[in-house]
Amino acid sequence: MTELAHCTECGKLFVQTTYDLCPSCRQELEKKYETVFDYIHQKESQDLTVSDIHRATGVEENLLNKWQEEGKLEK
Structure with missing residues (x-):
């Protein structure tokens, strides 16, 4: 049975899968992560802070x- 939920980001009603985000917000989140991931790997030899990454991306x-706590920003 399908379950409806409100997106935790935008509040839009959607058919919930394994995420608390609607497809649009999930796609936007993935784009942001790709941007950050690419930036970190371009600056491979530099020590970057969260503020550095924020300013650049x-x-x-x-x-x-949050991503840092989850270990997603490791080089």
Whole structure:
């Protein structure tokens, strides 16, 4: 049975799968991650802070902190 849920980002009603985000917000989140991932790997030899990455990519610092805690920003 399908379950409807409200997106935790935009509040839009959607058919929930394994994510709490609607497809549009999930796609936007994936684009942001790809941008950050590419930037980090371009700057391979540099020590980067969350603030550095935020200034360069425009991705929110709270999201960068979350990814850092999850180990997603490892080189």
